[in-house]
Amino acid sequence: MRRTTVIKPRLSPGRSGQGEGDNHPPAGDYDVLIAGGGMVGASLAAALVSLPLPLKIAVVEAVPFGSHGQPSYDERITAVSWGSRRIFESIGLWEHMAPEATAIHHIHVSDRGHFGMTRLHAQEMRVPALGYVVPNRIIGRALGEFLLRQPRVTLLAPAKLGAVNVQCDAVTAKVEGADARLLSARLLVAADGASSTIREQLGIATRTWDYGQSAIICNVSVQRPQPGIAFERFTDSGPLALLPMGEDRYALIWTVASRCAPAMLAMTDTEFLETAADRFNGRCGRFLKAGRRQAYPLSLVRAGAQLHRRAIVVGNAAHSLHPIAGQGFNLSLRDVAVLADTLGDIAASGGDVGEEQRLAAYIRARRCDQLGTSLFTDFLARVFINPLPPVAWARNAGLLALELLPPARHLLTRRNMGLAGRLPRLARGVSPTRI
Numbered sequence: 001m002r003r004t005t006v007i008k009p010r011l012s013p014g015r016s017g018q019g020e021g022d023n024h025p026p027a028g029d030y031d032v033l034i035a036g037g038g039m040v041g042a043s044l045a046a047a048l049v050s051l052p053l054p055l056k057i058a059v060v061e062a063v064p065f066g067s068h069g070q071p072s073y074d075e076r077i078t079a080v081s082w083g084s085r086r087i088f089e090s091i092g093l094w095e096h097m098a099p100e101a102t103a104i105h106h107i108h109v110s111d112r113g114h115f116g117m118t119r120l121h122a123q124e125m126r127v128p129a130l131g132y133v134v135p136n137r138i139i140g141r142a143l144g145e146f147l148l149r150q151p152r153v154t155l156l157a158p159a160k161l162g163a164v165n166v167q168c169d170a171v172t173a174k175v176e177g178a179d180a181r182l183l184s185a186r187l188l189v190a191a192d193g194a195s196s197t198i199r200e201q202l203g204i205a206t207r208t209w210d211y212g213q214s215a216i217i218c219n220v221s222v223q224r225p226q227p228g229i230a231f232e233r234f235t236d237s238g239p240l241a242l243l244p245m246g247e248d249r250y251a252l253i254w255t256v257a258s259r260c261a262p263a264m265l266a267m268t269d270t271e272f273l274e275t276a277a278d279r280f281n282g283r284c285g286r287f288l289k290a291g292r293r294q295a296y297p298l299s300l301v302r303a304g305a306q307l308h309r310r311a312i313v314v315g316n317a318a319h320s321l322h323p324i325a326g327q328g329f330n331l332s333l334r335d336v337a338v339l340a341d342t343l344g345d346i347a348a349s350g351g352d353v354g355e356e357q358r359l360a361a362y363i364r365a366r367r368c369d370q371l372g373t374s375l376f377t378d379f380l381a382r383v384f385i386n387p388l389p390p391v392a393w394a395r396n397a398g399l400l401a402l403e404l405l406p407p408a409r410h411l412l413t414r415r416n417m418g419l420a421g422r423l424p425r426l427a428r429g430v431s432p433t434r435i
Contacts, residue, residue: 083418116396
């Protein structure tokens with residue numbers, strides 16, 4: 001039987017509780033209500049909890065918190081950029097992820113059957129790693145255990161938000177589940193995924209571009225592992241990425257035309273492994289073992305608005321990107337860091353964290369990075385799967401130029417590392433307690 005986890009926040013002076021033995025704070029006692037306690041929603045709660053003027057936070061999530069999960073060959077991973085590592089480090093979470101994180105020291109980018117290639121190196125950027133491959137269960141466990149220790153955070157799980165009412169001075173929302181109740185907060189954050197029901201309730205439309213592609217994802221073992229090297233390989237059947245997971249194991253992400261996905265899934269393991277190894281021209285030797293394959297349709301989804309009165313939309317609910325450059329979660333984590341900056345500044349000035357005019361500063365601060373990252377991944381998705389000879393020639397010339405021109409390569413690498421543009425405090429390594 002799944003459990004509901006409730007942590008009682010400490011009430012600030014001047015606020016009345018509901019009795020010594022009651023675990024539920026009174027309605028209206030929350031500053032921020034987060035719908036969705038996945039990696040983005042939980043990261044936001046963690047970033048907010050240590051602000052100099054800490055906020056009272058409620059997180060509503062469909063899956064129980066604190067479940068460690070068991071490692072398996074098929075476990076899913078996330079590519080965490082160097083900038084995202086600094087954000088987790090500033091919050092105090094990275095030390096709990098680092099033991100099971102696999103560092104990426106080099107990224108090898110090539111186009112099968114063509115001359116174009118480029119290599120990105122951590123040493124060239126004077127950092128220990130360009131990024132890390134971290135199992136999702138490790139990120140989830142670190143976040144869950146951190147939040148469970150916080151007295152100012154109420155975790156409601158398994159539960160979900162039902163009807164939401166955004167008023168001029170507060171947001172009310174009905175919690176559905178074993179611990180049904182009505183909650184009230186000054187700010188609602190929708191972090192409930194690409195198919196966000198909260199976004200829909202707020203009346204925010206989305207713009208969707210279907211790529212006609214699907215990502216085939218599985219874990220593989222290879223004959224000749226190359227420690228610390230991630231591969232991005234563009235082929236006639238679609239881009240492939242190999243992300244190191246330690247020892248001989250890699251996460252394989254293979255983008256194919258959606259019409260080809262059923263055939264890819266229907267291959268025997270032997271056929272699939274031989275086909276994948278052939279696309280890499282033997283760089284890692286034979287592919288020896290494959291985990292369970294899954295296919296995910298790919299599209300670019302952008303919310304028409306990310307701010308609606310006292311509600312903000314973040315994570316995949318705000319923007320869902322093509323996975324070709326591994327930027328989706330890292331972009332969302334930068335959103336989290338900037339939103340924490342914004343709410344911290346509002347709280348420090350004695351303002352209302354749900355005031356729309358003050359929250360507009362967050363939207364302005366994130367516009368350039370969100371648009372630039374979306375356009376960048378969309379460009380790669382369209383250009384590197386286009387078979388026309390002029391397009392192939394142009395992209396290979398571009399790869400070669402990156403290899404030969406260090407300034408251009410450095411600029412691209414900094415963007416992929418999450419270090420481009422004006423950085424929020426957490427991404428600069430400033431702990432919230434020192435702001």
